[in-house]
Amino acid sequence: MKILYSALIPVLIIVGWYFASFFSIINPLFLPSPDAVFIRLGEMLLSGEIIPDALATLGRMFVGFAISILVGLPIGLVMGYYRRVYYSLEFVVDFFRSIPATALFPLFLLFFGIGDEAKVAVVVFACSLIIIVNTMYGVRHSQEGRILAARTMRAGKMDMFMKVIFPGALPEIFTGLRIAASFSLVLVVVTEMFIGTSMGLGRIIIDAQLVYRIPEMYAAIVLAGVIGYLINLGVQQVERRVVHWAGK
Amino acid sequence: MPMIQIEKLSKVFLQEKEKKEKAPVKVLNNVSMNIEKGEFVTFFGPNGCGKSTFLHLISGLHQPTAGKIGVNNKTVEEAKVGFVFQDYSGSIFPWRTVSGNVEFGLEVQGVPKEKRRKMAREFMGKLNLTEHSNKYPYQLSGGLKQLTAIARALVYDPDIFVLDEPFSALDYQTTRRMWLELLRVWKDLEKTTLFVSHFVDEAVFLADRVVVFSKSPARIMGEVLVDLGRPRKLEMLQSRKFFALRNRVLKLFEEGLK
Ligand SMILES: Nc1ncnc2c1ncn2[C@@H]1O[C@H](COP(=O)(O)OP(=O)(O)OP(=O)(O)O)[C@@H](O)[C@H]1O
Ligand SMILES: [Mg+2]
Numbered sequence: 001m002k003i004l005y006s007a008l009i010p011v012l013i014i015v016g017w018y019f020a021s022f023f024s025i026i027n028p029l030f031l032p033s034p035d036a037v038f039i040r041l042g043e044m045l046l047s048g049e050i051i052p053d054a055l056a057t058l059g060r061m062f063v064g065f066a067i068s069i070l071v072g073l074p075i076g077l078v079m080g081y082y083r084r085v086y087y088s089l090e091f092v093v094d095f096f097r098s099i100p101a102t103a104l105f106p107l108f109l110l111f112f113g114i115g116d117e118a119k120v121a122v123v124v125f126a127c128s129l130i131i132i133v134n135t136m137y138g139v140r141h142s143q144e145g146r147i148l149a150a151r152t153m154r155a156g157k158m159d160m161f162m163k164v165i166f167p168g169a170l171p172e173i174f175t176g177l178r179i180a181a182s183f184s185l186v187l188v189v190v191t192e193m194f195i196g197t198s199m200g201l202g203r204i205i206i207d208a209q210l211v212y213r214i215p216e217m218y219a220a221i222v223l224a225g226v227i228g229y230l231i232n233l234g235v236q237q238v239e240r241r242v243v244h245w246a247g248k
Numbered sequence: 249m250p251m252i253q254i255e256k257l258s259k260v261f262l263q264e265k266e267k268k269e270k271a272p273v274k275v276l277n278n279v280s281m282n283i284e285k286g287e288f289v290t291f292f293g294p295n296g297c298g299k300s301t302f303l304h305l306i307s308g309l310h311q312p313t314a315g316k317i318g319v320n321n322k323t324v325e326e327a328k329v330g331f332v333f334q335d336y337s338g339s340i341f342p343w344r345t346v347s348g349n350v351e352f353g354l355e356v357q358g359v360p361k362e363k364r365r366k367m368a369r370e371f372m373g374k375l376n377l378t379e380h381s382n383k384y385p386y387q388l389s390g391g392l393k394q395l396t397a398i399a400r401a402l403v404y405d406p407d408i409f410v411l412d413e414p415f416s417a418l419d420y421q422t423t424r425r426m427w428l429e430l431l432r433v434w435k436d437l438e439k440t441t442l443f444v445s446h447f448v449d450e451a452v453f454l455a456d457r458v459v460v461f462s463k464s465p466a467r468i469m470g471e472v473l474v475d476l477g478r479p480r481k482l483e484m485l486q487s488r489k490f491f492a493l494r495n496r497v498l499k500l501f502e503e504g505l506k
Contacts, residue, residue, distance in 0.1 A: 143338045143339075144338075145333055145335050145338035145339035146338065146339055146340075146341060148309060148331075148333070148339070149331065149333060149339040149340070150352070150356070151309055152307050152309065152329050152330070152331035152401075152410075153331075153352060153353035153356055153357070153400075153404070154328070154353075154356065154357060155352075155356040156356065159355075159356040163341075163352070163355075163356070164341070167341070167343045168343075170343070243343070244384075245342040245343050245384050245385070245386055246342075248342070248386035
């Protein structure tokens with residue numbers, strides 16, 4: 001039943017796509033027929049030619065995401081816990097959060113060159129901010145009642161933080177992780193397209209686009225979409241396990 | 249020497265007003281009383297008069313503006329308190345099982361793992377929670393959650409046992425069952441117990457002594473000694489004597505509203 005509903009809209013989109021290409025509503029130069037795209041994707045997967053690109057993209061994404069957690073989580077926790085740190089950093093965080101990381105490409109190129117470092121740095125810049133903000137609110141939204149209860153049991157500062165405030169913040173931390181995971185993939189693909197690389201789904205997209213191999217371009221886009229979906233699913237599974245108690 | 253000695257206790261809060269200046273609000277007004285070891289005292293008074301604040305002061309969660317409290321010849325900060333809150337959903341730890349919740353106090357007080365397991369098991373037994381010990385709070389009814397909170401508050405042998413309207417979110421039938429459970433463990437452990445209620449039947453049924461507060465700022469309007477005999481039985485709720493005691497409490501309450 002649930003699967004039926006989940007599949008409904010994707011199926012409709014693909015049917016609509018067929019319909020549009022069959023009746024030539026959209027110029028195939030902009031949107032080729034789905035068979036052309038899926039056949040090309042199948043070829044690229046079977047021959048294995050797209051695998052190194054997909055792995056390169058995934059690798060950058062995971063490194064960027066992991067560093068974002070290492071940077072974002074501690075800063076978010078400290079900002080949420082200490083009012084003074086919050087007031088000192090609030091402006092900077094909200095300011096940089098409003099800037100699209102992709103607009104700062106020149107700056108990243110200047111500091112990190114055109115290699116993987118620049119792409120990872122873009123991911124870390126944007127995703128650690130997402131994690132910081134969610135973690136911070138998770139801490140700030142701590143249930144007053146639980147803190148009071150722990151105080152009546154004479155919990156020390158460290159226990160209060162590790163056993164009351166941090167677990168209480170986990171649901172919001174996971175919201176941040178889920179958003180950051182999806183976003184990190186998008187950013188890697190975009191940086192691969194615009195900073196350039198020899199390997200990566202973004203490279204396939206931009207190369208295919210330049211020489212009008214449009215089905216190939218869409219094949220890489222579809223694959224990026226599928227990978228993004230699976231990553232989100234993965235984070236959700238972990239989330240469901242760790243914070244199974246949230247919102248109940 | 250009484251277990252709890254309260255002398256001329258007053259509390260003034262500085263409250264944020266709309267125009268950002270802080271206005272002092274007096275919540276407790278010169279409250280003095282003694283509570284004997286093992287006594288069960290209930291507190292009854294109008295909404296917002298300062299009952300919770302009173303319990304928070306006795307538990308060392310807030311500092312009094314004036315006056316003194318001694319618990320078992322110690323300061324309130326040194327005394328061990330078992331506190332049960334009205335809002336069980338917001339005060340027990342949803343990420344811990346029943347036994348994890350019960351162990352919390354022992355854990356932060358540094359009791360080794362094996363020992364606290366054993367003590368938690370003993371108290372879950374006392375409160376008939378054994379079969380639920382591995383469940384999470386979201387798998388429990390409100391009554392069981394509050395029994396978990398009670399076990400959590402009693403397991404580390406506190407000097408005083410404090411409950412702030414613990415049953416007011418439960419239905420009447422469950423509440424009556426909770427009264428009997430609570431009285432059973434109270435008798436078993438002989439804990440000095442302070443219980444705030446907004447329900448006059450509850451205040452009378454449980455208590456050795458009902459203390460009635462006036463409207464805010466709370467002062468003590470008077471006390472009613474409850475000589476109903478123990479163990480208390482639910483039939484007593486319908487007795488003439490109960491009715492008379494209840495009316496005496498209500499009379500003090502009415503006077504306190506003026
Ligand atoms: N931390 C605080 N800061 C400022 N004002 C407070 C604080 N805590 C309580 N008050 C105020 O003190 C007054 C008494 O509050 P308290 O919660 O002690 O009353 P209560 O008798 O327990 O009320 P209720 O019947 O709602 O449980 C209220 O006016 C409340 O707004
Ligand atoms: Mg209250």
